[in-house]
Amino acid sequence: MKALGKTVVFMCTCIVLLDAQALDSRYHTFPEIREFLDSLNQISDFNSIYRVDTIGYSSQEQLPIFAVKISDNAEIKEDEPRVLFIGQLHAEEILGVEAVLKLITEMLDPPPAEVQHMAIIKQNLETWIIPTLNPEGLNVVHDGLDVSFRKNKNDFSPEGPWPNNYFDYNPAIGEDIDGVDLNRNFDFNWVFGDTFMEPDPSDYAAHYDYYRGTTPWSESEIRAVRDLALENDYVFSIAWHSSRSGSLSEKVYNSWRWDGDKKTPDNTTIKGIGDQIAELILKENSTDTYQSLYGQSRNGKAHDWFYHATGCFQYLIECGTSNLQPDSALIEDTIDRLMPAMLFLMDRSIGYNTDASQITGIVTDGGTGMPLKDAIITIDELHGGVQKPRKSDEFGRYRRIVEPGTYSVRYEKSGYYPLNFLVTANASSPSTQNVTLVPLPLHNVDITIASFQSPVVLDENPFLVIANEGISDTIEMDFNHIHSLTIPEGEWEFTIYWDYLIPWRRTITVAGDLELDVNMPQPSWIQYIYGATVVDSSSFSTIIGPWVFDNSIRTQDGLFYANADSLDSKFTLETDLYVFPQEMNVVALRINHQWEFEWDHDSLSIILMDSTDNTIAEMSLSGHHWSEPIRHRLMIADTNGFNNIKVKLEVNRDETINYRGCNINSMELYAGNDFTLGTVTEGPGIGQKSEGVSVTNIYPNPSTGMISIDLINNSQPVTILVYNLLGQEVYFEKIQPQYRQRQPWRYNLLDNIDGTTSSGVYFVKIISEQRTFIRKCVLLKL
Missing domain, CATH: 2.60.120.200 (Jelly Rolls)
Known part of the structure; x- marks a missing residue:
């Protein structure tokens, strides 16, 4: 970390050079970490609760990056909250490695006083632990080459950020040409990080130590943790660090306060939990506790990206003092003081013996009853443009850690009717709001762009923008002038762009299958x-x-x-x-x-x-x-x-x-000039399809038994099947063609041959030679 004056730099440099071969054997080397994790895999009692994944490899030497998962069913992903602890990003900052290795041990083989506590955590939480995200740098430190090394070993040369097949480093602080600062390589605010071989302007003069990399995500280590985070929707995380200068030591940093008072939409909750974490960690040389602070820099750091992209509250904790690599006695003392912070975040995730305030629930599909992934959940009081959309996961689950209070929560997904609920969160237990989103009826739209005369040279495919209230989507179309899509029922604005041709725009009420015949003239x-x-x-x-x-x-x-x-x-x-x-x-x-x-x-x-x-x-x-x-x-x-x-x-x-x-x-x-502008229909251009069967929606719907569907332009045989919500076929019929006639089809859902028809959702599948239609209805059995 940047800080302090030149005299201190000189003293620290001397210490580094004197102690280069004297790193305490209590610290785990990378091979020892690997051996330790593998040894736990050999213990049969841990088979169901412990798993080690290789989530990626280091950028230069292709060393594996290990992630440990501890849970009661570690081999499968369950509908549970998840937390992530990262022991190390910066090579010299090795105390965090020991802290998370101790956490692994205590979770798998807890002391008697913690047995019940750990059992509850394992039963209700998935805990992920990355001992080191920087195995290359860890090896540099343990090999005694440079115990002040900070970055990975990505190969660069003094002439520029390209390889020279030589490890360019300096055993003193700074001046290491090779390597990227892994905590500057996230894409969020990456542009503000240090450029290649940028001098450190502070008195600490750790030149080149904060290089951001050639591009965001250039380092495979950071891509690995990015992908892990996007896959697992962590609720909380801690990234352990240490401050070589001591000026940032024993502090808990949360996201964020920029230029005075620009804070996250979740500021009150994030800062409040950060305060609680800080109060749980005693300082090394006093009875005071760590200090809770806002992160104020913008330069590609992990904790800011985690919040921006995933909603996870990650805390950057600077553990220890400027004595980055103390002896074994102080290592144990430091670990003991850090442990309560990690346990607290795990407890807070599940609401165990602490404030449990959160809003959670499962979003399901009203048509199938199945969990609905990627529904967007927006809390109006905690929303801002800096956030990526917060979405439900593959279990349909969403979770938001909040302060006690009442919130307006919106649930949306393209193709479904949106919902809005007022949800009250309290500190005693998580507030559950399960939601069922009802799918909008879907219709098929075929778009044909009229041919134009040569010479017309177009350098891009046409693309379609469809929009209505709250929904907008851009779709690349085929270059052959024809495109088919399925969209929900409703009023839509269709806009088609194709290079420099005159754009085509219409507002159309989609209530059935349509053909659109589009004319896009050249500009005048x-x-x-x-x-x-x-x-x-x-x-x-x-x-x-x-x-x-x-x-x-x-x-x-x-x-x-x-x-x-x-x-x-x-x-x-x-x-x-x-x-x-x-x-x-x-x-x-x-x-x-x-x-x-x-x-x-x-x-x-x-x-x-x-x-x-x-x-x-x-x-x-x-x-x-x-x-x-x-x-x-x-x-x-x-x-x-x-x-x-x-x-x-x-x-x-x-x-x-x-x-x-x-x-x-x-x-x-x-x-x-679009000479068809203002027309609602253009001959066969906008209207019901002129060829092939089309079908109406089911009526009445809901029904007490009898349902009807009209078949239109039924020129070929049609097969009709009826299914219940379990996917069981309850009726089958073949319909003979009646070309260009409106042919009603009726069926009484109560006529089930075994008499087991019950209220609920039923699906009707209509299969023609050209297309298959699905219609849904609700039976209310009296």
């Missing part, structure tokens, strides 16, 4: 605003702010845009008014760009305006999309037509937290 007018033949600022009559025009349009010359002050808040680009040679009823702006703004506070607005500066179309972008450019369109269509248009870009900022802004590679306007 194109204006390059930037890119192609325009590579300067000449398209813009208004330029406010530090915009740069140099192979792309950037919001600023430096890496990050400036925060706003009391006098300025917006960067603006605005074009002159473009006048069309004739009236056009569709206008589209195409922009190829990437952006990175502070979530919820900073944004890029892209605006189309008329001659009186009225906004006629607008999109606003916040958050991060920087990894690769994306092509966006902003379009407006109106049967009244347009005679002119202008474009405006605005960057809105607040006074804290900045990022890389936007980088625009190209931007062009194009306009034309």
Whole structure:
């Protein structure tokens, strides 16, 4: 860790050099860790409660990264909360390794006073433990090459971040050319980490020690823990560290407080639990306890990514003092003082003998009764753009650790009716809110894009954007002009884009299977605003702010845009008014760009305006999309037509937290006429399919017995099967064709031959030569 003055650095360096061969034998080397974990596998009493997985391999030497799972059924994944303890990311910080190895021992073979406690934890929790995420660095320390080594051993050369097949290190603090700081390689705020061979500006002068890597996720060690976290939905985690300078020692860091008062949406809960953890750990040289603090840096750290991406509350705990590698007596003392923190988080996960406040439940599919994965659960009072969606797992389970109180909880998944509940959480026990999401009826839509005459050269596939209230999806279509999809019933806005062709947009009520015949003419007018033949600022009559025009349009010359002050808040680009040679009823702006703004506070607005500066179309972008450019369109269509248009870009900022802004590679306007605009049906274009059977929904539904379905355009034999909720077939019938007629089919669900029909959900499968339909109904047996 960065800190302290040059005199201390000199003293520490001397200690390192003197003690390079004197690391206490109490510490486990990597081979000893491997042997220890394997020895536990040989004990038959542990077979069902202990498992070791290899979750990945180190970047340079391909050493295995081990993860231990302890639970009452360790071989299977169960519907239980999960916690994760990481013993080590930084090579020299080896106390955490010993702490988590001791935790493994105590969970498997607890002392008498803890037998019942550990049994409860194993029965109700899955505990995951990674002794070291940095086996390469651990070997460097134990081999005595450099007991102050921090990074992994990824091979670089003094000339740049490429290999030279030589281990470039310095036995003193810092100056190690090889290696990446594993706690700077997560993609969340990675850009703020140190670049290659960046000097340490602090008095501690640990030069090159904090290198972030060539790209986010460049290190296989970090990809391994990322994948493990995304798979297991951990509730809590601790990543153990130690502070070589001592300035950060004996502190518990949680996510986050940036630039004054920018905190996580779950701040109250995260900080409160961090305070409790700190109060449980006694300091080494006093009766005081550890200090609970916010993490304030933004530079690719694990605990911030865990919260942002998964919702896990991970705590970075700096254990021990500047005496990073003490003797065996102090090792044991330190471990004993750290153990209560890990036990507390396990207890808090299941609500055992501590505050149990959490909201949990299972989301099920109303059609099948099965658990529903990837339903999005949003707590309105604890929500922000910085969070990735919090979703149900493969068991349909969701969990949110909260403070006691009443919360508005939304449950959503594409293709289902959304639900909203008020849920009250209390400290005495977890609050359970199970939810059943009812699927929307599904319909098939076939889209055919009319052929156009050559020469038309298109450099991308068409793509479709479908949207209604709360749902938006982008689908890449086939280049052969034909695409089929299944979407839920309801009113949808369909928008099709295909390179520079005039976009097609309609709002359509989908109540049955449809065919859409789409015409996308070439534009009558194109204006390059930037890119192609325009590579300067000449398209813009208004330029406010530090915009740069140099192979792309950037919001600023430096890496990050400036925060706003009391006098300025917006960067603006605005074009002159473009006048069309004739009236056009569709206008589209195409922009190829990437952006990175502070979530919820900073944004890029892209605006189309008329001659009186009225906004006629607008999109606003916040958050991060920087990894690769994306092509966006902003379009407006109106049967009244347009005679002119202008474009405006605005960057809105607040006074804290900045990022890389936007980088625009190209931007062009194009306009034309869609002569079918405003029509609801276009001959056979929009309407029921003209060929093949289609079927109505079941009516009445719910039913007390008799159900009906109408078969339309039934030109081939149709097979009808009825199933109960268990998947058992209760009826079978073949229907003869009646071409272009509406043929009713009726069946009494009470006519089950064995008389065992019961209330519940039933499914009707209609099989034709071309397609299969599934319809669902509910029987209410009187």
